Amino acid sequence: MTILIVDDHSAIRRGVRAILESHLGFAVVGEAGTGAEAIDLAGLHQPDVAVIDYSLPVMNGSQLTRRIREASPRTEVLVFTMHESEALVREVLGAGARGYLLKSDADQQLIAAVDALSRRQPYFTGRVNQTLLAHFLAHPREGSEPDTLTAREREVVRLIAEGLSSREVSETLAISLKTVETHRSSAMHKLGLSTTAALVRYAVRNKLVEP
Known part of the structure; x- marks a missing residue:
């Protein structure tokens, strides 16, 4: 085996x-x-x-x-x-x-x-x-996340959950502010979230950041 x-x-x-x-x-x-x-x-x-x-x-x-x-x-x-x-x-x-x-x-x-x-x-x-x-x-598909976040989306979510602003995320990842906002919006849409607080809770729950 x-x-x-x-x-x-x-x-x-x-x-x-x-x-x-x-x-x-x-x-x-x-x-x-x-x-x-x-x-x-x-x-x-x-x-x-x-x-x-x-x-x-x-x-x-x-x-x-x-x-x-x-x-x-x-x-x-x-x-x-x-x-x-x-x-x-x-x-x-x-x-x-x-x-x-x-x-x-x-x-x-x-x-x-x-x-x-x-x-x-x-x-x-x-x-x-x-x-x-x-x-x-x-029923393996029921209740799972609608879509898996991409590696870049998870990076953006993690940094936002750590308290960085979109501009600070842009500087940290060396990508444009517009790209950060695109990844942020895409992640929130996939996860069905509407607020930054909900995004932070998701990040903590899924061990992207420490509580």
Whole structure:
């Protein structure tokens, strides 16, 4: 059973690899530190399971889940994160992931999670509402974000949530003020939000910024 590991911290990748390769029959066929590398490796190796960190630079776990599934439709995705968030569970389920594992549970549950996904069975840990989980497994598109934000939209949302003005965001990202406003408006439209306060709450809830 082949596995792809995706995390931007090499120490975490080594730890995950050591746990997985201690299990007879598991073979890690690739490691990636970025979403782009992960997509290439998924297309090349067509792994049975991809274990991916949610909080990657440039591309988040939901975006990467979709891209991996496009590159390798047979690959099941396990989102591996330190964040226990109902909003993230909704998001990754909507993107097509079949598993959600907290990093704090890795020693005890990583092998079981990967084994379950390899058998096309879902695996979720943490205080995940079981009713929510059952509903989303039956109706994966209902209640997910209308559209996944682009990497640039997420950057703009994060900076606005951190208190920067549109002009300061423009200077920070070296893009025009008009482009900032375009990304901001697009993000708010996709998320169905109408105020900056709601945008900040979204950013905090989805771990784009610390509360």
